[in-house]
Amino acid sequence: MKNLNAATKLEKVLTAGEFALTVEIGPPRGPNPEPVRQKAALLAGLADAYNVTDNQTAVVRMSSIAGAKILLDQGLEPVMQMTCRDRNRIAMQSDLLGASALGLRNVLAISGDHQSASAGGKLNGHPGAKSVFDIDSIQLLSVIKGLRDQAVQAGGDSITEPAPFFIGAAWTPLGPPVEFRVTRLAKKIAAGADFIQTQAVYDMDAFGRQLALAHDQGLTEKAFILPGIIVPRSAGMLNYMNRSVPGVVVPQELIDRMKQASDPQAEGIKITLELIEAVRALPGAAGVHLQAIEAEELLPEIIEAAGLRPRPEV
Numbered sequence: 001m002k003n004l005n006a007a008t009k010l011e012k013v014l015t016a017g018e019f020a021l022t023v024e025i026g027p028p029r030g031p032n033p034e035p036v037r038q039k040a041a042l043l044a045g046l047a048d049a050y051n052v053t054d055n056q057t058a059v060v061r062m063s064s065i066a067g068a069k070i071l072l073d074q075g076l077e078p079v080m081q082m083t084c085r086d087r088n089r090i091a092m093q094s095d096l097l098g099a100s101a102l103g104l105r106n107v108l109a110i111s112g113d114h115q116s117a118s119a120g121g122k123l124n125g126h127p128g129a130k131s132v133f134d135i136d137s138i139q140l141l142s143v144i145k146g147l148r149d150q151a152v153q154a155g156g157d158s159i160t161e162p163a164p165f166f167i168g169a170a171w172t173p174l175g176p177p178v179e180f181r182v183t184r185l186a187k188k189i190a191a192g193a194d195f196i197q198t199q200a201v202y203d204m205d206a207f208g209r210q211l212a213l214a215h216d217q218g219l220t221e222k223a224f225i226l227p228g229i230i231v232p233r234s235a236g237m238l239n240y241m242n243r244s245v246p247g248v249v250v251p252q253e254l255i256d257r258m259k260q261a262s263d264p265q266a267e268g269i270k271i272t273l274e275l276i277e278a279v280r281a282l283p284g285a286a287g288v289h290l291q292a293i294e295a296e297e298l299l300p301e302i303i304e305a306a307g308l309r310p311r312p313e314v
Contacts, residue, residue, distance in 0.1 A: 010049040012314035020287030027062035040074040083112025088134035108168035145192030169193035175247030220284035235259035
């Protein structure tokens with residue numbers, strides 16, 4: 001096994017060549033830690049690491065750092081997300097050092113949903129909030145790499161010791177312009193990304209072509225790529241993502257299947273299992289990032305049926 005950056009379970013599983021599994025846990029819209037503990041109890045032992053989102057859809061939630069620490073205390077390995085939308089580089093580096101002090105080692109650097117993302121939905125959000133975007137996600141990757149590899153801040157000042165992180169980035173392989181997406185992936189890997197989790201993938205043929213391009217450029221040898229799959233629960237959900245979520249392309253065939261299904265939830269699980277199997281057949285796919293937004297109770301059945309249990313011991 002090659003030298004490890006942070007020696008997390010996720011890093012060890014990927015480095016060992018095992019098919020990795022990460023799942024997502026959304027923190028609550030309140031200060032009570034119990035919902036996070038309940039999700040932890042439900043999903044314990046089912047995945048190699050658990051993403052904790054950072055105010056997804058620009059709706060105020062418990063911080064990703066707090067949620068990740070609660071998971072860590074419950075014996076689960078978290079992936080702390082950090083968005084560029086809400087903090088400048090000083091605040092982000094301070095939070096990263098604090099997260100490291102708490103024992104958090106996996107971090108995912110992302111831009112963050114625009115603050116208007118929740119407008120028109122069930123929640124008001126903060127559409128009038130000011131975006132920070134002092135640095136973008138590629139620059140953030142470089143900042144985290146500097147803290148880890150050179151023990152130096154973005155401004156050039158040193159820190160007392162390196163902050164050991166396994167660094168992740170997001171990739172939207174089918175976002176327009178599609179021709180630029182592999183180039184952007186290459187920039188993120190060059191900036192410091194060790195692993196990649198993608199936007200939800202439903203069009204496996206189109207994604208396979210993008211992954212093949214990345215593979216041809218040697219990018220799958222430099223970073224571990226985990227395609228994202230969101231468990232569909234209705235035709236309306238798929239229609240919404242196809243229309244409104246940048247970079248999500250849903251084939252009409254899948255929407256029709258959900259529309260015609262007598263039991264949409266069962267059909268959604270069936271589709272998810274088919275997508276996982278398709279991912280496993282793709283050269284260059286190192287695992288899968290599975291999401292069941294606020295329906296985490298569906299994940300144990302899916303993970304079991306997909307043959308993803310037990311998780312490898314590393």
